[in-house]
Amino acid sequence: MSVLTRLFALVVATVAVAAVGAAAKAPGSALEFAVKASYLTKFGPFIHWPPGAIPDDGPAQICLVGVDPFGAMIDAAAHDQQIDGHPLTVARMDAVDAKSAASCQIMFVGKPTAQSTADTLHAAAGLPVLTVTDRSRGVAGGIIEFVISDGRVRFDIDQGAADADGLQISAKLLALAVAVRR
Amino acid sequence: MPLTRLSLARGIVARPGAAIVLALALLSASVLLAFHNEQVSRREDVQQLVVQSRILGGSVAAALAFDDQATAQEYVDALRANPEVDAAGVYALNGERVAGFSMGNVPLPAVNRLAKPHESGGEIEITAPVVQNGTMLGSVYLRAPIEPWTRRLSRYVGIGIIVVMAALLIAGLGSSYAAATEANRRIKAEMEARREAEEALRQSRKMEAMGQLTGGVAHDFNNLLMAASSGLELLDRTDDPKRRERLRQGIRQALDRGAKLTQQLLTFARRSPVNPEVIDLGRRIAALRDLLDRSLREDIAVAIDLPADLWPVKLDVAQFEVAVLNIAVNARDAMPNGGTIAITARNLPGSGDEEDRVALSVRDEGTGMPPELIDKVFEPFFTTKGVGHGTGLGLSQVYGFARGAGGTVRIDSVEGEGTVVSLLLPRSFEPLPRVVEPGEDPCAAEDRTCLVLLAEDDAQVADLVGQMLEELGYDVRRVGDAEAALDLLGDGLPADVLLSDMVMPGEMGGLDLARAARQRQPDLPVLLMTGYSAAASAAAEEDIALLTKPFGIEALGRELARLIDSTEIQSARGED
Numbered sequence: 001m002s003v004l005t006r007l008f009a010l011v012v013a014t015v016a017v018a019a020v021g022a023a024a025k026a027p028g029s030a031l032e033f034a035v036k037a038s039y040l041t042k043f044g045p046f047i048h049w050p051p052g053a054i055p056d057d058g059p060a061q062i063c064l065v066g067v068d069p070f071g072a073m074i075d076a077a078a079h080d081q082q083i084d085g086h087p088l089t090v091a092r093m094d095a096v097d098a099k100s101a102a103s104c105q106i107m108f109v110g111k112p113t114a115q116s117t118a119d120t121l122h123a124a125a126g127l128p129v130l131t132v133t134d135r136s137r138g139v140a141g142g143i144i145e146f147v148i149s150d151g152r153v154r155f156d157i158d159q160g161a162a163d164a165d166g167l168q169i170s171a172k173l174l175a176l177a178v179a180v181r182r
Numbered sequence: 183m184p185l186t187r188l189s190l191a192r193g194i195v196a197r198p199g200a201a202i203v204l205a206l207a208l209l210s211a212s213v214l215l216a217f218h219n220e221q222v223s224r225r226e227d228v229q230q231l232v233v234q235s236r237i238l239g240g241s242v243a244a245a246l247a248f249d250d251q252a253t254a255q256e257y258v259d260a261l262r263a264n265p266e267v268d269a270a271g272v273y274a275l276n277g278e279r280v281a282g283f284s285m286g287n288v289p290l291p292a293v294n295r296l297a298k299p300h301e302s303g304g305e306i307e308i309t310a311p312v313v314q315n316g317t318m319l320g321s322v323y324l325r326a327p328i329e330p331w332t333r334r335l336s337r338y339v340g341i342g343i344i345v346v347m348a349a350l351l352i353a354g355l356g357s358s359y360a361a362a363t364e365a366n367r368r369i370k371a372e373m374e375a376r377r378e379a380e381e382a383l384r385q386s387r388k389m390e391a392m393g394q395l396t397g398g399v400a401h402d403f404n405n406l407l408m409a410a411s412s413g414l415e416l417l418d419r420t421d422d423p424k425r426r427e428r429l430r431q432g433i434r435q436a437l438d439r440g441a442k443l444t445q446q447l448l449t450f451a452r453r454s455p456v457n458p459e460v461i462d463l464g465r466r467i468a469a470l471r472d473l474l475d476r477s478l479r480e481d482i483a484v485a486i487d488l489p490a491d492l493w494p495v496k497l498d499v500a501q502f503e504v505a506v507l508n509i510a511v512n513a514r515d516a517m518p519n520g521g522t523i524a525i526t527a528r529n530l531p532g533s534g535d536e537e538d539r540v541a542l543s544v545r546d547e548g549t550g551m552p553p554e555l556i557d558k559v560f561e562p563f564f565t566t567k568g569v570g571h572g573t574g575l576g577l578s579q580v581y582g583f584a585r586g587a588g589g590t591v592r593i594d595s596v597e598g599e600g601t602v603v604s605l606l607l608p609r610s611f612e613p614l615p616r617v618v619e620p621g622e623d624p625c626a627a628e629d630r631t632c633l634v635l636l637a638e639d640d641a642q643v644a645d646l647v648g649q650m651l652e653e654l655g656y657d658v659r660r661v662g663d664a665e666a667a668l669d670l671l672g673d674g675l676p677a678d679v680l681l682s683d684m685v686m687p688g689e690m691g692g693l694d695l696a697r698a699a700r701q702r703q704p705d706l707p708v709l710l711m712t713g714y715s716a717a718a719s720a721a722a723e724e725d726i727a728l729l730t731k732p733f734g735i736e737a738l739g740r741e742l743a744r745l746i747d748s749t750e751i752q753s754a755r756g757e758d
Contacts, residue, residue, distance in 0.1 A: 035249070042247040045314035082317055152249075172244035172314075176253060 035153045036134065036146055037074035040108055043130060043144065044083035046173035050166045053128035054105055060086040063104035065120050067111040068092050069137070096123045106130045111139055128166045143167070147178055154178045201356015205349035212345040216338050227266075228299050228306060231326050234267070235310035239322045242272045243312050246280060246320040254281035261324075268305060269325040275318060282323070294323045304328055402443055409436035441732055442504070458587070460496045460612045463527055463542060464488040470503055474510055481520030484510075488527045493540050496610035497587040500730070505583040509544045509603045512577065516548025516601060530606070538609035539589065543602050550597040559593065580605070615744065625678060625746070632746060633657040635675060637667040637682040637695060638711075647681070647711075647738070654739045664690035668698055677706065678746055684712035684721070696726050707745035 040062055054060050060083035062074070070077075074090055081088040083105060093100065095115035101107065101124040109120050109131060117133070121141050124131050131142030135156070143165065145156045157177040162169050174180050238257060245253035254272045258281045261270045271282030273294035282290045288303070299308045308324040413433040420426055467486055474484050506525075513523045523546050530539040551559070559577045577591075580603070584591045588608045595601040625632035634656045638644035644660055651658045659675065661667045663686050671677065680699050684692035696708040710721050713731035721728050729741050 039248055042317075042319075045247070045317040045319070046244060083315075085316060155248075170244065170314075172241075173248075176244045176248055176250050 032153060033069050034073050037070040037077045041077040041081045041088060046170035047130055048168035050128050054086050059089045060105045061103060062090050062106045064092045064108050065096055066109060066113045069110055096120055098123050101129055102127050104129050108132045109139060109142055149178050202353045205353035208349045231308045231324055235308045235322050235324045239310045239312040243314040243319050246312050251280055258282055266326050267324055268327055271323040273321045275320050294321045296321055406436040406440045458496050458498050460494050460610050460614055462494055462614055463492050470506055478514045482514050483522045485522055485524045492527055493529050493609040494614050495540050495607040501583040505580045508580050513544055513546035516546050521547040539606045540609055541604050541606050543604040545602045547600045550599055550601055551595040552597055556593050631657045632678040635667055635677040635680045636660045639686045650735045650738055663688040664695035667695055679742055680706055680708045682710055684710050693721055709741055709745055
């Protein structure tokens with residue numbers, strides 16, 4: 001158990017170092033992730049969650065599943081942000097099931113660690129959770145996918161998936177999307 | 183209430199200066215209203231800009247949140263089409279500008295600070311936060327030109343001119359109305375003063391005339407009394423029947439003239455009862471001839487030329503005779519050296535609205551009158567004769583008579599050649615009554631004597647009238663009051679005529695008696711005697727025959743004969 005845990009930690013650390021290294025290596029990649037982190041915290045005001053999707057007395061939660069490419073940047077971005085009056089917190093997890101997925105309002109699915117992207121998305125499917133992936137970094141699926149367009153961070157929106165999960169996306173946000181799937 | 187308000191309003195308007203105050207009030211009210219409208223419109227403009235800024239803020243929320251500068255710029259550029267917006271900007275949360283434009287010379291502020299709408303440099307600046315679902319995402323900035331005063335004023339110039347015109351109109355109308363009211367008041371006061379002055383003048387003229395009249399009449403009467411008393415004295419001293427007869431005639435004449443003078447005065451004073459009857463002018467003038475000859479001097483000739491086919495006229499015979507006499511006397515006095523008075527008459531057929539008239543003209547060859555005198559001759563007491571030679575009542579009596587008969591008088595005069603006085607009298611279409619000669623007893627045809635029931639309280643008068651009646655050939659039954667007369671009639675007294683005094687003691691007067699008698703015996707003719715005109719006009723109204731005191735035996739006989747005759751004619755017709 002401890003060996004496994006230690007090994008896991010090592011892997012995580014390695015991946016993290018590798019990721020940060022990759023970001024550092026790629027020009028402007030730090031800025032790119034800062035922008036993405038900022039965007040993740042700003043989707044909230046443009047999304048309408050069904051009643052009860054956000055616990056009355058709890059915070060709204062951004063879950064980072066798999067590899068976290070943002071680090072402290074997203075914590076800083078989430079600070080002072082709110083969704084429907086709920087403070088925004090960031091939670092990091094390797095894997096989710098339907099139950100833990102239900103505690104998230106926004107779920108960023110990074111590169112898989114303990115759980116495949118498909119499994120992660122599957123766990124959140126049908127739940128009022130805004131799933132976000134980064135297609136520009138090789139992870140696709142979910143309701144919103146980050147893409148790079150004209151050297152800028154943009155996004156595609158799968159409105160059909162959002163409808164299926166009971167989420168309403170503001171027309172203002174849809175208008176900003178590079179592509180909208182219905 | 184509305185009346186009070188109206189008069190109150192009129193009172194306010196009528197006060198000078200009130201109209202100007204009203205006009206000023208209108209002006210200031212208009213200015214206040216314009217100012218208020220301007221404020222409201224300004225607030226609405228600002229409100230519109232605020233709304234515009236919010237719309238912009240809402241539109242650019244997502245673009246701001248996700249750094250989409252191009253999209254933000256697109257939204258901002260949409261405002262370029264709005265001429266009321268000079269500059270617009272979208273600012274990120276940290277205050278940095280993301281997108282925007284500025285059309286004026288003043289650039290967009292580099293950093294936006296949220297503030298209330300405020301004016302600066304003739305422009306108004308509006309800022310609004312960009313909030314999405316309670317999350318602040320940035321801010322927007324709008325700058326709009328404030329409409330310059332000149333342009334705003336020009337918008338009010340048209341209505342302003344109208345208001346100023348209206349105010350001027352009110353001021354003008356009001357002050358002229360006030361002036362008119364004031365003038366009207368003054369005119370009324372003047373008219374009142376003038377009326378009073380005229381009244382006073384009339385009164386003083388009357389007094390003056392009374393003086394003149396008293397002098398004239400007294401003089402005339404004095405002469406008559408002189409003639410009568412000296413005649414009586416002489417009568418006592420002579421036994422020569424011829425001389426006595428001449429003296430008696432002289433006395434008689436003097437008394438007649440006195441009676442006529444009194445009659446004339448009464449006629450003038452309109453106290454003489456008017457008793458119009460249909461007459462033939464020719465016959466009447468012919469009957470007047472003797473009187474005319476007697477009244478005029480020896481060197482005055484009277485030429486009467488009347489056509490036989492003159493239309494009948496309806497008038498008061500006594501007044502008519504006085505009028506003709508007056509005209510003739512004037513003509514006589516106009517010819518101090520003698521001459522001819524020509525009396526002519528002719529029919530004047532009317533045309534259109536004018537009725538048929540008969541013109542009776544008296545022409546003299548005298549001195550004539552200047553035109554300015556002609557208008558004055560009808561005025562009472564106007565006379566050109568000296569004191570003692572006339573009363574000035576003559577022509578005014580003529581005028582009064584002519585008007586009373588429904589006609590008029592015309593005077594044509596040429597100085598040095600003579601005067602023509604014409605009586606224009608309306609034609610009467612009533613039939614002429616059968617003429618009864620005085621003294622002709624209507625009952626003689628039936629081989630009997632007519633019976634007169636005489637009601638008179640004054641024993642002396644009753645005695646005198648009784649003798650007159652007997653002289654005329656009537657039987658007389660005398661009573662002292664109306665009740666006795668009615669009793670006799672009730673007892674079946676076969677009276678042919680009832681002759682009664684107008685004023686008698688007892689509950690019934692002559693008029694009541696006449697009514698009661700008529701009720702019992704509708705075919706009984708009634709003749710009332712009176713010297714008082716007010717009672718007489720009452721009788722005339724009821725169509726009761728009237729004899730004015732004093733009267734002579736001739737008049738009494740004529741009137742009685744006429745009454746009995748016409749009643750018999752009527753009853754004869756009734757029996758047909």
